[in-house]
Amino acid sequence: MQEINGEHLTIAAVATAVAPGQGGIAVIRLSGPQAQDAVRAVTCIPGDQPWASHRVLYGHVLAKGGVERIDEVLVVLMLAPRSFTGEDVVEIHCHGGVMAVQRVLERVLAQPGVRRAQPGEFSQRAVLNGRLDLTRAEAISDLVAARSQRAAQLAMAGVDGGVQQRIEMLRQRLLDQLSELEARVDFEEDLPPLDGEALLEELLDVRRALLQLVEDGQRSAALRQGLRVALVGRPNVGKSSLLNRLSRRERAIVTDLPGTTRDLLESEIVLEGVPITLLDTAGIRATQDAVEQIGIARSHDALVSADLVVLLFDLSDGWTADDESLRQLIPEGVPWLRVGNKADLVEGTGAAAAATADELEADVRFSAATGVGEAELVQGLLERCGALTDGALLLALNQRQGDLAAAAADALQRSQQVAADGLPWDFWTIDLRQAIQSLGEITGEELTESVLDRIFSRFCIGK
Structure with missing residues (x-):
């Protein structure tokens, strides 16, 4: 972080969302040694209002010249160490919108020793000053970015320290075993024999707990990140109607004319607590229409970027060669769900037609017109992309944390080979130290400031 005369610069940023005509208030946050002086220099606080910690003062921000x-x-004053960052923190609560916020921030940034905050820099200072551990800081970022109630609940479990406590408990168990091993390396003749089988079982028990955390994190990834689901099919099979039904609004234009959808339409919804972005693609077909050709090209791109492809076909037409050609366009490794639409037209045409429809082996039979099969569609969609989560899931690691937990588990797995080879105790400590270091990186115990810079660069400005 930048410094001036050996001290950290004071940082400032807007800590609330800013948009024209939106938001009654906005918060400009400052943190650092010049926070109070900078705010005093730009404000007029009438009367005898004491500048004391955890007090709210009323006044005005003045333009340059003081008139x-x-x-x-x-x-709002929150002085060190009783603040989010552990430094002096001062917040200016002004009116929302754009112009007032911009002018107030410009006045603050013009003060000596004050600069604009980098993304996540307030949280980074909180970690460096010992006010937060890294897992809590990351959980705060997840809470801000949560797109569903379930994602917010998991993030709040991290804010409350659930991840930190679980990881630290496992790390302490490994530290206890490491201390026993190191004692044997240095003073084995003076200590009772160490039970290698019991030691190995303890290490593997910690490994099993870590793997469970990794699995839970993978299961919850869809809750945090959301899913991109591409609706693909021939023109006029009901993609836009399906989008409208799941969105519960007329998001896309629906007509009987092929090629109505000429661009990639997106609609964000939440299904069973999972945020989902539905991509209504243009019907893929041969066409001379230049605009429709662009939409079809974007449909091909959507197939590559999607977490799941819903391939719609018309039950009344049956599975055609064109439908099979579309199926072959789905990239290898991308899960897909075959949905037969217009079930209301088929089921009313007699037993023979219904039998023919059954032979199509549709994963889901659905009617965008009546909603028949909607529950099965939602269930199949979430199940096919692995987004069904156990309601008992109480906390979850993010991608960075999960990778480090997996690395620690791998290191502990190597202990089995060390034990099988009958190697001396000092060989056991090598992998054990690696596992302990990986767990320390999760909570921030073993991280350098440069690594922290990379982590917090993904946070929003003002947090």
């Missing part, structure tokens, strides 16, 4: 009032504000 024009930019905005009517509240100033």
Whole structure:
């Protein structure tokens, strides 16, 4: 982080979302040694209002020259060490929108020793100053980005320290075993024999717990990140109707004319707690229409980027050669669900037609017009892409944490080979130290500032 005269610069940023005409208030946050002086220099606080910690002051932000009032504000002081970052933190609560916020921030940034905060820098300072461990800081970012109630609940479990406590408990168990091993390396003749089988069982028990955390994290990934689901099919098989039904609104234009959808339409929904972006693609067919050709090209791109492809076909037409050609366009490794639409037209045409429809082996039979089969469609969609999560899932590691937990589990797995080879105790410590270091990187115990910079660069500005 940048420094001035050996001290950290004071940082400032807007800590709330800013959009024209949106939001009654906005918060500008400052943290660092010049926070109070900078805010004093730009505000007029009338009367005898004490600048004491955890007090709210009323006043105005003044333009340069100290005459024009930019905005009517509240100033909140949280002085070190009783603040989010552990430094002096001062917040200016001004009116929302764009212009007032921009002018107030410009006045703050013009003060000596103050610069614009980098993404995640407030949280990074909180970690470096010991106010937060790394898992809590990451959980706060996940909470801000949560797109569903379930994702917010998992993030809140991390904010409350659930991930940190679980990882630290496992790390302490490994540290206990490492201390026993190191004692035997240095003083084996003076200590009772160490039970190698019991030691190995303890290491493998920790490994099993880590693998369970990794699995839970993988199961919850869809809750945090959401899924991209591409709706693909021939023109006029009902892709737009399906989008509208799942979105519960007329998001796409629906007509009987082929090629109505000429661009890639997106609609964000939540199914069973999982955020999903539905991609309504243009019907893929041979066409001379230049605009429709662009839409079809984007449909091909959507197939590559999708987490799941829903391939619609018309039950009343049956599975055609064109449908099979579309199936072959789905990239290898991308899960797909075959959905027969217009079930309402088929089921009313007699037993022979129904039998023919059964032979099509559709994963789901559905009617966008009546909603028949919608529950089965949602269930099949989530199941096919592995997004069905156990309601008992209480906490989950993110991708970075899961990778480190898996690395620790791999290191502990190597202990089995060390034991099988009958190697001395000092060989056991090598992999054990590696596992302990990986777990320390999860909570921030073993991280360098440069690695922290990379982690927090993915946070939003102002957090």
